Amino acid sequence: MTLERSHEYLLSLLKELVKLPAETEWVEFKHNNAPEGTCEYISALANAAALIGKQSAYEDRVRACYQHCCLKYVNREPMNNTSLRERLNIEEGNSAIASRVIKQTVESGLIRLYDPNANRKAYRYVPFWA
Template sequence: MIGFINGLLPVNEVIGQALRKAVPVYPELAIRELIANALIHQDFSISGSGPMVEIFDDRMEITNPGIPLVDPQRLLDSPPRSRNEALASLMRRMGICEERGSGVDKVVSLTEFYQLPAPAFEVVVDSTRSTLFAPRPLTKMEREDRVRAVYLHACLRYVQRESMTNTSLRERFGIETKNSATASRLIREALDAGAIRLHDETVAPKLRRYLPAWA
C-alpha cells in the first residue's frame, strides 16, 4: 500500500555527481507511520467511514474516523492510548509502525530533518486528520504554519529532555547564524501566540531556553 501511495506522490529531481535522482517529497517513514496510526486508531463504531488518504499539490492528508483519545496538541508527550491495541501490537510486530508511543515523535523529527513545514494534527467533526506539507520556504509560510513549527520543535526537544533555543530553531529551519534575528522573530511569534514559554526570564537573551506552554 505504501508503495502504491508513493507512486502517486510528486518527487523532486536532485542532480548528484553524475546522475539525476528522484527524491520523494514526503519521507516514506512518516507516511507509513501516519497511515498505520490511521488504521490503528480508527473508530470502528462509526459506520460508513474508514481511513482515507488524499493527495493535493501542496499537501497530503490522512484521515481516520474517530476523534483522538488525547489532545491533538499533546500527541508528542501524552502517554499512548489506542482503541485497537491488538491491531497495534500486530502492526508493531510486523514492523509496519514504530514502537508504542514513538510514532508522532518520528513524524515530527523527520519533517524537521528534511526542513519541511511542520505536520498538522486536528479534529474534523468526528474524525482525526494528519497533514504532511510539501516543501515550502520559510518566507512563504503563513504565521499559523510558523507558530506550529516552533511549537512542535519545542515539544520534540522537551520529550528529548532538552529545551528549544535560538540555535536549535535555526538548525530546524536551516537559518544561517548571521540571521539569528529571524529565529528570534519566530520565537516572539510563538510566545505572543501562547504556544511556548520562556524557561527562565532572568538569563541573558543569548542563553534563553524555551518550553511548550503546557510544560
Template sequence: MFPPVAIRELVANALIHQDFTVTGAGPMIEIFDRRLEISNPGEPLVDTRRFLDTQPRSRNEKLASLMRRLNICEERGTGIDKVVAAVELFGLPAPVFERPPGFTRAMLFAHKAFGEMDRQERLHACYMHACLRYVTQEPVTNASLRARFGVADRNASTVSRVLADAVGEGLIVVSNPAAGLRSRQYLPFWAQA
C-alpha cells in the same frame, strides 16, 4: 518526499485508533501534489496539540498488541515523536493534526524553505519543535530552532521574532526568564512549572 517512518507511524495510528463503531467509514490515505492526508473515523482521545507528549490511549488494544507483535508499531506511544523528528530531519513543515467532526486527520506537507512558510506555519513548527525537544529533554534555543529551519546564524534575529511571536501566542514559554536574550530557553506552554 515524505519520511517513510512518518508515513508508517501515521498509518499505524490511523488503524489502531479508528473507531469501529462508526459505520460506512474507515482509514483513508489521500495523496495530493504537496501534501499527504491520513484520516480515520473517531475523534482523538486526547487534545491534538498534546499528541507528542501524552501517554498513549487506544480504542483498540487488541489490534495495537497484534500490530506490535507484527513489528508494525511499538505500542509505546512514541509514534508522533518519530513523525515530528523525521519531519524536522527532512526539513519539512511541521505535521498538522486536526479533529474534524467524527474524525482524526494527520497531514504531512512537501518541503518549504523558511522564507516560503507563512506566519502560522512557522509558529506551528516552533511549537512542535518545542514539544519534541521537551520530550527528548533538550532545551529549545534560538540555535536549535535555526537548525530546525535551516536558517543561517547571521539571520538569528528572524528566528528570534518567531520565538517572540510563539511566546506572544501562548504556544511556548520562556523557561529561564532571568537569562539574557542570547541564552534564553523555551518550553511548550503545557510544560511550565
C-alpha cells in the same frame, strides 16, 4: 499579531496530521520513546518547502516552532534560537528570523521561557503545558 489556539484545536490538528498516509513537504513523522509521549509522531517543517499547499507562512512557522519545542522538551534538550535555526535551515547570519518566529510563538501562547530571569543569550523555551 497573536495566534491563539485552544487546546482542543491543537489536539484536533495533531490527530489530523497523524492520519496522513505519508510524509509531505511540511510534515515529517517521528517516533519518540519518551515516557511523556508528547509529540510522539510529528514534527512540522517550516522551511520554504513547508509552504506548499499551506494557507499561511506565519501559521506554519509558529506551528513548526511549537512542535520543535515539544520534541526538544520530550528529548530533554533545550529549544533555543540556535536549535530552531538548525531545524528550519536558517543561516546563522539570519538569526533574527528565528528570533522573530520564537517571539510570535511566545505571543501566541504556545511556548514560554523556561527561566524568565535568564540572560537573553541563555534563553531556552518550553511548551506552554510544561
